[in-house]
Amino acid sequence: MLPIYIAMPCWDTTLNFTENSIMNRPAPAPTQFLSVEDVAAIVARVGLASTLSRMADYIEADYRRWQDFDKCARVASHSKEGVIELMPIADASSYAFKYVNGHPKNTGAGLPTVMAFGVLADVASGRPELLSELTLTTALRTAAMSAVAARALARPNSKSMALIGNGAQSEFQALAFHHLLGIQEIRLFDTDPQASRKLIANLRHTPLRLTLCASIGEAVRGADIVTTVTADKSNATILTPELIEPGMHINGVGGDCPGKTELHPDVLRASSVFVEYEPQTRIEGDLQQMPADFAVTELWQVLKQQAPGRSRADQITLFDSVGFALEDYSALRYLRDCARELGLGQALSLIPALANPKDLFGLIRPLSQAAPPQAAASGAAPRGAAPRSAAPEAARQELALVL
Amino acid sequence: MLPIYIAMPCWDTTLNFTENSIMNRPAPAPTQFLSVEDVAAIVARVGLASTLSRMADYIEADYRRWQDFDKCARVASHSKEGVIELMPIADASSYAFKYVNGHPKNTGAGLPTVMAFGVLADVASGRPELLSELTLTTALRTAAMSAVAARALARPNSKSMALIGNGAQSEFQALAFHHLLGIQEIRLFDTDPQASRKLIANLRHTPLRLTLCASIGEAVRGADIVTTVTADKSNATILTPELIEPGMHINGVGGDCPGKTELHPDVLRASSVFVEYEPQTRIEGDLQQMPADFAVTELWQVLKQQAPGRSRADQITLFDSVGFALEDYSALRYLRDCARELGLGQALSLIPALANPKDLFGLIRPLSQAAPPQAAASGAAPRGAAPRSAAPEAARQELALVL
Structure with a gap:
C-alpha cells in the first residue's frame, strides 16, 4: 500500500540543520x-x-x-x-x-x-x-464487517436473511449480504412501519425479494441468517431461544453498549459465539449478560485459521458485533x-504550516515586527499548497493595532 | 453562556411525529x-x-x-x-x-x-x-493555565521569570506571565541558541526585559518564577535542588508524559506540589518519579478556597502541569x-443533513429511484445552510450508472 501524500524526506538525524536545508525542505x-x-x-x-x-x-x-x-x-x-x-x-x-x-x-x-x-x-x-x-462510512463498514464474519461462519449457500430493525443501517446490511454472500430474500420487521416502508422503497429496484413480516417470529422462521440491528438503548429481548433454528447464523449488531442488548442469554448459550475484540465485547456486546468465563472466539483467529468457525451444518453461530476501532x-x-x-x-487548514516549526508565535506576530532570523531565512510565508481560509496577513495586520 | 447555534426545538417526546411536523422542523x-x-x-x-x-x-x-x-x-x-x-x-x-x-x-x-x-x-x-x-490554541491555553495557577501560587509582586526551553510555547508563557501577573523580566535559556534568538526577536517589541543566560543556573538565580517548557522525551534533569531558592514558584510544563520529566525528585520533595487532575499527573507529570503516597493538591481546591495555596513567602510552590482536557x-x-x-x-459537511434521519441510504440512492414516502414528503433536498462540497446530485447521477 503506497501512502497517498508526498513522503517527507528521511532526514539523517545526525545532520545539523542549516538555514539552507530548512529552506529547501518540502512543506x-x-x-x-x-x-x-x-x-x-x-x-x-x-x-x-x-x-x-x-x-x-x-x-x-x-x-x-x-x-x-x-x-x-x-x-x-x-x-x-x-x-x-x-x-x-x-x-x-x-x-x-x-x-x-x-x-x-x-x-x-x-x-x-x-x-x-x-x-x-x-x-x-x-x-x-x-x-x-x-x-x-460506519454503515458501510459495519455491513462489510458483518459480511466478513458471515462468510466465515454462516452455512454456505445461505439464501434468506431476517432483518430485525429497519433503520439507517438496514439497507447497507441487506445489500452487503446480497452482494457478498448471495442472499436473495430479506424477511424484514420493525416496530416502526414507516422504517420498513422506507427500507422496501430503497431496495425495490434491487434483485432482492423483500417480505414484510408482522412479527419477529414470522421474520426469523426458516431464515438462514438473522440480523438484529435495533437502536433502543435498553436491555431488549429481540431474539428468544425458541425462535432460533439449527444451522442459523445470527448477526447481532444492535447490542453494542452497556445496558443495550438484543438477545436472550439462552440464545448465547445455544450458540458458538464470535467477537471482534473480547475485552470490549465483554463490556458492550450481548456478551455483557454472560459470566466472565463464558467462552468466545475472536474472529481474527477464525480468519487466520487458528480457531474453527462453523464445524457442523446444524451448529448455531453468533457474531456478537459491537464495532471495533480496527474496522x-x-x-x-x-x-x-x-x-x-x-x-x-x-x-x-487544521494544522499550521510553519516556516520555522519552533516559531508558532509567527502565526500571530504583528506585521510591524520583522520575523526572527531563522524564519526570515526560510521565507515568512507558509509554503506548499495553501489551504482555504482567511488570509493570515490580514489577521496580522489587525494584530498590529491591538497588541 | 448562550449557545451559538440555532437551538433545536424541545420536542415533546410523547408527540407522534407526522410527516408534516418533520417538514416544519428546522434543519x-x-x-x-x-x-x-x-x-x-x-x-x-x-x-x-x-x-x-x-x-x-x-x-x-x-x-x-x-x-x-x-x-x-x-x-x-x-x-x-x-x-x-x-x-x-x-x-x-x-x-x-x-x-x-x-x-x-x-x-x-x-x-x-x-x-x-x-x-x-x-x-x-x-x-x-x-x-x-x-x-x-494549545499554546494559548497552556500559558493561560500556567498563569491561573501562578496567580494562586506565586508570591504577589513577582517581577522576574526564568524561562527554560525557548521553543514553540515559550513566547506564549512569557506574555501570559507579563499580561496576567505583571512579570517584567524574562531570563531565558535553551540548549538551541537559535530557539533563544527567535524568542528574543519575537518579544523585542514588548515592554519585557529579556536576558539571555549562558546556563540554567544563571537563568534561575534570583527569579521569582521558574518556567520549564522543554521538549525532549526523556528523563531530563532541568532543575536540581541546589538551584531552587526559598519563595520561588516553579511552573513545570514540559514533564508531561511517561518517561518525560524535567525536575530532580528532590525539587518535588522541597516543594508544595499542585496538579490539575491527580490520576493523570501521577502517570504523566514529574510526579511519576514519586511514590504513590507523595502528597499533592488539586488546583481546583485552591481556586475554590477548599485547600491552601501559598501560605508563606519562603514556601516553594510547584505547579506540575501536564495539560488536562478541561483546559x-x-x-x-x-x-x-x-x-x-x-x-x-x-x-x-462533516455530518449528513438528512431529510429523513432514518434514511441514511438516501445519500447514495440512485437518481433513477424515487425517495421513499417519508423522505419525499419532507423534501428530497437537504435543508438549511448548504455546506461546501461536491454536489450530492452529481454523485447520485453517477451511482445510477454503476449500482
Missing part, C-alpha cells in the same frame, strides 16, 4: 478532508457492491494481521440520552480514531441516531493526514486510497 | 470549522493580552465547577518517536475532546513538535458543533463564543 502536506458528499461520490463512482466488497477486503486483511495493532476498548461518555465514544487504534505506521455517538431519540429531532467522523494520522510524526466523515482504521485506509485514485477531497 | 445546524487562520484572526482582533486573559477566566470558571465534569486520564498511544493522545471530557451539556501529539524530532522535518485539533459536541444529541484547530473544553468554549461574536468560521 508538509496539509490534512485532506473528505466530506459526506465526497464519500457519497466514492460510492457513486466505485459502485455500492464494489465499495462493500473492497472495504470487506481491507477489513479482512487488517484482521489477519491482528497482532500488529495496539488495541484498547473504546472510551465512552454516557449520558441519559445516549453515548459519545472515541475509538483509537494504531499499528507501527498509522494511527486512527473515530468519534461516534449513539442517541436513539435523535431521529425525533431530525438527526441520525449515529453520527461519526474520524482521522488517520502518521505515527512517526503525529500529523493528521486525513479527516473524513464516517456516518455513511474504522480499515475504512479510513480504503477511503484514503480511493480518494487518491479518484482525485476527491480537499486540503483543510 | 440541524452544520458543524462549524475554525481553521488555523480563523484562530489567528481571533487573537488579532481581540488582542493577545485580552485573549489570554479571557481564556484564563474561562479556565478558572470551569475549574471552579470541577465536580460538574466526567473526567478521565487521557488515552495515549506511544511510539518510539512520540505520542498521540485523545483527551475527552464532558459535563451535562457539552462534550469536548482534543487530539494532540508530541514528537520532539518533528522540528527537524519541518513540523511542530505539538499539533492539535479538537471538537465541542452537544451531549443531548452527540452532534459535533465545532471543529477547531488547537495547535495555536481544552474551556478553550473550545471560548473559541465558539468568540467566533460567534466576530462572525468567523465556516460550515463543514
Whole structure:
C-alpha cells in the first residue's frame, strides 16, 4: 500500500540543520478532508457492491494481521440520552480514531441516531493526514464487517436473511449480504412501519425479494441468517431461544453498549459465539449478560485459521458485533486510497504550516515586527499548497493595532 | 453562556411525529470549522493580552465547577518517536475532546513538535458543533493555565521569570506571565541558541526585559518564577535542588508524559506540589518519579478556597502541569463564543443533513429511484445552510450508472 501524500524526506538525524536545508525542505502536506458528499461520490463512482466488497477486503486483511495493532476498548461518555465514544487504534505506521455517538431519540429531532467522523494520522510524526466523515462510512463498514464474519461462519449457500430493525443501517446490511454472500430474500420487521416502508422503497429496484413480516417470529422462521440491528438503548429481548433454528447464523449488531442488548442469554448459550475484540465485547456486546468465563472466539483467529468457525451444518453461530476501532482504521485506509485514485477531497487548514516549526508565535506576530532570523531565512510565508481560509496577513495586520 | 447555534426545538417526546411536523422542523445546524487562520484572526482582533486573559477566566470558571465534569486520564498511544493522545471530557451539556501529539524530532522535518485539533459536541444529541484547530490554541491555553495557577501560587509582586526551553510555547508563557501577573523580566535559556534568538526577536517589541543566560543556573538565580517548557522525551534533569531558592514558584510544563520529566525528585520533595487532575499527573507529570503516597493538591481546591495555596513567602510552590482536557473544553468554549461574536468560521459537511434521519441510504440512492414516502414528503433536498462540497446530485447521477 503506497501512502497517498508526498513522503517527507528521511532526514539523517545526525545532520545539523542549516538555514539552507530548512529552506529547501518540502512543506508538509496539509490534512485532506473528505466530506459526506465526497464519500457519497466514492460510492457513486466505485459502485455500492464494489465499495462493500473492497472495504470487506481491507477489513479482512487488517484482521489477519491482528497482532500488529495496539488495541484498547473504546472510551465512552454516557449520558441519559445516549453515548459519545472515541475509538483509537494504531499499528507501527498509522494511527486512527473515530468519534461516534449513539442517541436513539435523535431521529425525533431530525438527526441520525449515529453520527461519526474520524482521522488517520502518521505515527512517526503525529500529523493528521486525513479527516473524513464516517456516518455513511460506519454503515458501510459495519455491513462489510458483518459480511466478513458471515462468510466465515454462516452455512454456505445461505439464501434468506431476517432483518430485525429497519433503520439507517438496514439497507447497507441487506445489500452487503446480497452482494457478498448471495442472499436473495430479506424477511424484514420493525416496530416502526414507516422504517420498513422506507427500507422496501430503497431496495425495490434491487434483485432482492423483500417480505414484510408482522412479527419477529414470522421474520426469523426458516431464515438462514438473522440480523438484529435495533437502536433502543435498553436491555431488549429481540431474539428468544425458541425462535432460533439449527444451522442459523445470527448477526447481532444492535447490542453494542452497556445496558443495550438484543438477545436472550439462552440464545448465547445455544450458540458458538464470535467477537471482534473480547475485552470490549465483554463490556458492550450481548456478551455483557454472560459470566466472565463464558467462552468466545475472536474472529481474527477464525480468519487466520487458528480457531474453527462453523464445524457442523446444524451448529448455531453468533457474531456478537459491537464495532471495533480496527474496522474504522480499515475504512479510513480504503477511503484514503480511493480518494487518491479518484482525485476527491480537499486540503483543510487544521494544522499550521510553519516556516520555522519552533516559531508558532509567527502565526500571530504583528506585521510591524520583522520575523526572527531563522524564519526570515526560510521565507515568512507558509509554503506548499495553501489551504482555504482567511488570509493570515490580514489577521496580522489587525494584530498590529491591538497588541 | 448562550449557545451559538440555532437551538433545536424541545420536542415533546410523547408527540407522534407526522410527516408534516418533520417538514416544519428546522434543519440541524452544520458543524462549524475554525481553521488555523480563523484562530489567528481571533487573537488579532481581540488582542493577545485580552485573549489570554479571557481564556484564563474561562479556565478558572470551569475549574471552579470541577465536580460538574466526567473526567478521565487521557488515552495515549506511544511510539518510539512520540505520542498521540485523545483527551475527552464532558459535563451535562457539552462534550469536548482534543487530539494532540508530541514528537520532539518533528522540528527537524519541518513540523511542530505539538499539533492539535479538537471538537465541542452537544451531549443531548452527540452532534459535533465545532471543529477547531488547537495547535495555536494549545499554546494559548497552556500559558493561560500556567498563569491561573501562578496567580494562586506565586508570591504577589513577582517581577522576574526564568524561562527554560525557548521553543514553540515559550513566547506564549512569557506574555501570559507579563499580561496576567505583571512579570517584567524574562531570563531565558535553551540548549538551541537559535530557539533563544527567535524568542528574543519575537518579544523585542514588548515592554519585557529579556536576558539571555549562558546556563540554567544563571537563568534561575534570583527569579521569582521558574518556567520549564522543554521538549525532549526523556528523563531530563532541568532543575536540581541546589538551584531552587526559598519563595520561588516553579511552573513545570514540559514533564508531561511517561518517561518525560524535567525536575530532580528532590525539587518535588522541597516543594508544595499542585496538579490539575491527580490520576493523570501521577502517570504523566514529574510526579511519576514519586511514590504513590507523595502528597499533592488539586488546583481546583485552591481556586475554590477548599485547600491552601501559598501560605508563606519562603514556601516553594510547584505547579506540575501536564495539560488536562478541561483546559481544552474551556478553550473550545471560548473559541465558539468568540467566533460567534466576530462572525468567523465556516460550515463543514462533516455530518449528513438528512431529510429523513432514518434514511441514511438516501445519500447514495440512485437518481433513477424515487425517495421513499417519508423522505419525499419532507423534501428530497437537504435543508438549511448548504455546506461546501461536491454536489450530492452529481454523485447520485453517477451511482445510477454503476449500482
